[in-house]
Amino acid sequence: MTSLDKVKQRAEFDAKAHGYYLNPDPEFLLNLLEGLRKNEERYGYPSCPCRMATGEFEVDRDIICPCDYRDPDVEEHGTCYCCLFVDSGTYASKETSPIPERRPMEKQLRAYGIAGEGQPELKQEPSSMLMNIGTGRKILYCKQCGYVVFREEPPYVCPICRAKREMFAEVKARLFFSTGS
Amino acid sequence: MTPKVAGENSDHRVVLYTLSTCGWCKRTKQFLNDYNVEYEYLDLDTATSQERIEAIQFLQEKNVPIGFPVIVVDGETIISGYKPDKIKEALGF
Numbered sequence: 001m002t003s004l005d006k007v008k009q010r011a012e013f014d015a016k017a018h019g020y021y022l023n024p025d026p027e028f029l030l031n032l033l034e035g036l037r038k039n040e041e042r043y044g045y046p047s048c049p050c051r052m053a054t055g056e057f058e059v060d061r062d063i064i065c066p067c068d069y070r071d072p073d074v075e076e077h078g079t080c081y082c083c084l085f086v087d088s089g090t091y092a093s094k095e096t097s098p099i100p101e102r103r104p105m106e107k108q109l110r111a112y113g114i115a116g117e118g119q120p121e122l123k124q125e126p127s128s129m130l131m132n133i134g135t136g137r138k139i140l141y142c143k144q145c146g147y148v149v150f151r152e153e154p155p156y157v158c159p160i161c162r163a164k165r166e167m168f169a170e171v172k173a174r175l176f177f178s179t180g181s
Numbered sequence: 182m183t184p185k186v187a188g189e190n191s192d193h194r195v196v197l198y199t200l201s202t203c204g205w206c207k208r209t210k211q212f213l214n215d216y217n218v219e220y221e222y223l224d225l226d227t228a229t230s231q232e233r234i235e236a237i238q239f240l241q242e243k244n245v246p247i248g249f250p251v252i253v254v255d256g257e258t259i260i261s262g263y264k265p266d267k268i269k270e271a272l273g274f
Contacts, residue, residue, distance in 0.1 A: 028204050035202030049202035050249060052225055052233075082204060098205055098262040101248050108247050112237045113230050 007037045007046065011084060014066055020074060021091035023083050028096070032084045036065055050082035051103065052111040059110055061151075062103065069102040071157040139171040186210075188219035193272055195220035198236050198251040201227050205263040206250040212265055218272060225249070 011033065015022050023029040035049025047053035048063040062068040070080040077099040078090035090096060101108070141148045145161035154168030183196070195213065199206035201224040213220050225233050240247055245261050252260040254271040 023204075028208070031204045031207050035200075035204065038202050050200065050205065052200065098248075098264075101246060105247075109237070112225075112233055112247075114234060114237060 002037055002040045002046075004033055004037050007033045007040070010046075011036075011065075015085055018066075018071075018085075020085040020087060023079075023086060023096060024091050024094045025096070028083065032082055035082075036084075048082050049084075052108070054111050054113075059107075062107065067103075068155060073099060073102055139173070140168045141171055143167045143169055183221040183223050185221045186214070186219065188213070188217045190217050190272065191219035193218075193254050194256065195272070196253040196256075197222035198240070198249060198253075199224050200249050203249050209250045209252065209263045209268075212263075212268065216269075216272070216274065 011022055014020075023032065032049050036046040039049060039053060040046040043053055043055045043060065045057065045060070046065045047060050048065055048067050051063045051067075053060045053063060065082075066085065067081065070085055073080045074085055074087050079086045079096050079099060081099060081101065081103075083096045083098075086096060136152045137150055138152070139148060139150050140154045142158040142161065142163050144163040144167050145158060147158050147160040148171070149155065149168075154165050156165050157163070158167065195218055197206070197209060197213075197220055199210070199222050206224075210220075210222065223232060223236060225236060228236070237247060240251060243259055245251055245259050248261060250263060252268055252271075254260070254268075258271045260267045260271060
């Protein structure tokens, strides 16, 4: 079982690494950390405490803390969606308020068991890379540092070098899989 | 099943849609507790899938963005997010 201290340490480390701060309200922060701990316990990963998760990793991947939307949200609003991560201005003012949801509606609806229109259901727990072909995921790389991801959309910000989303390009290569014989 | 929290201020029927882990939801519940407001709440993450779907369909019918908390006062006034001033206004405080 993940302890609250471990969840806090992880959040502090991540905030420091990216130049953010944790929510300045100790009680609010504790509630969020406890929410993350609870989600990690029941789903196996710390999904955002302020969003509905399904327990299916592939469906929830974008809302696992730190979520895909944190960087653009902190940049635009001074805080992420759940207000765990804030920028220096928000931290100094000690005032946070709710911000609009950036997660696409079809992903939200999927979390409630309502499939978005025209959106194919994601496969659960793909066991191999081959199975992922056809689910809309692409091999994308950061043109600045070479970081490679395999997902539907590029991240808003490169987690390695902080390059913006526009710096990601798709690897258009044909993949060959060896059988090892 | 919607748990009910008793309070002296029960002139309005107040229903909350919340997540059990959400910071703003906790703050909203605390706000209503502080004002001694009677309310019902449904934590969608611990609700049954049927309850969850019904709640989301209700919010979609009312054109409310899906986000938590959602406060419904007398089935008519809908407040999306933690907005203490609007809650007070809706409850006549």
